[in-house]
Amino acid sequence: MPPPLGFIYGMIIGWRTDLIELVFNPSTAARILSIPLGVHGGPDEFHWPSTTNCHYTCKEGYKDMRNLLSMAEALSSTAVTLEAKFWNFLWSSRALPRCKETCWRAIQGYLPLKERLFSRRVDVDPGCPFCATERENEDHLFIHCPAAKHVWFASQLVVRVASFSTFRELWLAVLELHDEEVLALVQSTVYAIWEARNHTIFQQRQFTMDNVLGRVRCLTEEVRVRDQMRAPSVALPATWKTPTSGTIKFNFDAYYHVNGSTGLGMVARNCNGEVMAAACSYPHSALSPLLAEAMSLRWTMQLAIDLGFRRICLETDCLQLFNCLKAKENERSYLSSIIRECCTL
Ligand SMILES: [Zn+2]
Incomplete structure (x- = not known):
């Protein structure tokens, strides 16, 4: 055996x-x-x-x-890792979602550009709507077209896009810079050019560089207002409250790292705020942050019993754990097993 x-x-x-x-x-x-x-x-x-x-x-x-x-x-290909890095960077931008999506579609070759439609036998003129001298594809519309060149150069970025032979090259340069502000501006500019192109084709509006640059400024302002609204209001500092007379309050918490390493900590104080006990523990690891929090609770309760405290109050900052305790779901999971044990304790 x-x-x-x-x-x-x-x-x-x-x-x-x-x-x-x-x-x-x-x-x-x-x-x-x-x-x-x-x-x-x-x-x-x-x-x-x-x-x-x-x-x-x-x-x-x-x-x-x-x-x-x-x-x-x-893991088997560094190229794939680089590609993943590129997309993560592109999607992490502060630009508006519609700007990011347009750029993603343009880089992937998903935009319904005239040359693409023409090659699929759609009855359209494949020429660029701005200059009408070249076929409309991503490289031309966003880089080589004189209209686009003027926009990029007159923009806040002051870029001479003639130095890039393809649209993708422009993005590789942005990736190398790794500047969030530049990334958001490039994405807004690509979106503004795409929008101006659609207005020219479908609404017969005249393309002007000032309109496109004005649109980029509007998009940037929209981002600023959105970020301001999202910014958390100044939170009032949390104040620790003493427990009632004769009760010991246990504050406990868990540390969890993505590699699984875990740490548990607790401090017990009386109604005068005096520390009655404090401890930390390093279990091997936990499978998730929530499990680490639950382990921390079980460990704290066991310590409270071992120390002989009978009237206790437990305080956690983990709302999810609190909700699990309240729900007392009796399902088959590691978490439920620990919660059941906490209830027994
Ligand atoms: Zn053109």
Whole structure:
């Protein structure tokens, strides 16, 4: 019979770290050690960690396989990683969503430009609506067309786009600069040129450089107003309140890093605000920030009992944990197991 991977010593239940690290490779051992164990024992259960309720479905299994495959592809090619970096940068911009989307469509070649439509046998004149001397494609409309060149040069960016042979090259230069303000301005300018092109074709409006530059200024102002409205109002500093006489208040929290490393901390104070106890603990790891918070609560409650405090008050900054405790859902998940144990405690 193989030796058990867990141990029970008095009230302490834990993984046999020495044995697990001896048998498994480091990454597998770390995964095993991050599985929370119930302090009261209980039968083993099957859990699917990718869903919140820990139930396996074919859909979730498929999604996980897809994620694993795309991660493997990204790791196998630096080009793909660079591409991912590029798109992340482009979408993280402060520009308006419609500007970002237009740029994404232009770079991907999804804009219904005349040359593209013509090549698909749509009955249109493939010529540029501004200069009518060249066919309308992304490189011409946004870079080579004299109208676009004037806009870029007269804009706040003062760019001589003639130095770029393709539209994509312009974007690679923006990526290299890695300047958020420049990125948002480039995106707004591309959108303004695209809008002016549509107005010229569909509303027979005359293209003027001043109109396009004025539009870029309007878009920039729209961004500024939006950001101002989104900025959080100055929050009042949270004040800690003393518990009622005879009650000990426990404030607890958990630290969680994406690599799984976890830290738990708590401080107990009486009605005069005097510190009665304080502790920290470093469990092997947790599977999620919420699980770390739940582990922190269970650990704090166990400490309160061990220290002999009977009238206690627990305070957390994790609303999600509070809601889980209130709901007391009896589903099959690591979180529910810990919540059940907290209720027992
Ligand atoms: Zn043109």
